[in-house]
Amino acid sequence: MPELPEVEALTAYLHERAVGLTVERVDVSAISALKTFDPPMSAASGRTLTGAARHGKFLDLQLGDDLHLVIHLARAGWLHYREELPKTLLKPGSGPIAVRVRLSDGSGFDLTEAGTQKKLAAYLVKDPKQVPGVARLGPDALSLDVDGLADLLKGKNSQIKGVLRDQQIIAGIGNAYSDEILHAAKMSPFARADKLTRAQIEQLHQAMVDILTEAVTRSVGQKAATLKAEKRAGMRVHGRAGQKCPVCGDVVREVSFADSSLQYCATCQTGGKPLADRRLSRLLR
Known part of the structure; x- marks a missing residue:
């Protein structure tokens, strides 16, 4: 399970590599990973990635001025950044990829989860504290x-x-x-x-x-x-x-x-x- 040091490193990596790029689209293959519906995940499309932060073991990607893609990788999840994402669309429920974020320079990242217990979570919210797990966090x-x-x-x-x-x-x-x-x-x-x-x-x-x-x-x-x-x-x-x-x-x-x-x-x-x-x-x- 990614913990504070790994999520801190992912935050730093995405801040360096992806901040300033635009989200072309977000594809959700595993519906179980999507924990929010309003705003819909499609609202991330066209938004510029303006920041990356960490809340405990949660990764927070700021999209524009008022949206956050908050990710919890859980026990068996991981983030795979690719300099060039495949052109093919994800098939729902097929393979380990739960969510794919495609960026404007052709790069992007997949959120994957191994095993049968599917606990990886992605939230699209206006405030990170709308995520129950973030709201309940103790001090870092x-x-x-x-x-x-x-x-x-x-x-x-x-x-x-x-x-x-x-x-x-x-x-x-x-x-x-x-x-x-x-x-x-x-x-x-x-x-x-x-x-x-x-x-x-x-x-x-x-x-x-x-x-x-x-x-x-x-x-x-x-x-x-x-x-x-x-x-x-x-x-x-x-x-x-x-x-x-x-x-x-x-x-x-x-x-x-x-x-x-x-x-x-x-x-x-x-x-x-x-x-x-x-x-x-x-x-x-």
């Missing part, structure tokens, strides 16, 4: 200082892994970077958010800033086609179950968490104790 992860993070964690009787992923609490962090942040902070994914000491919150905040800033630095300037590989290459524990922890050499472990799985190092994060492999588990005692 890179906008928080230590005190702001401490305030957000007060009263959160939940495991810190889930809190970091909750977009209504902190915007921009998903499954992958929450694993990386917690590893860097030397913190158990199942630690209670409201029980963290001030020192632990400071360590968590530093890890969050360091991991996300490093990932943004690596990602911005990359073409859309190389961002996925760049993200994987930068991971220390996420997606590396069974491999050696780059810090201590212990084996990276994996457990189920909510609707996915997490990876962690027991030596670095849980005092050597393995986490029980069951959903919403706590440390084995």
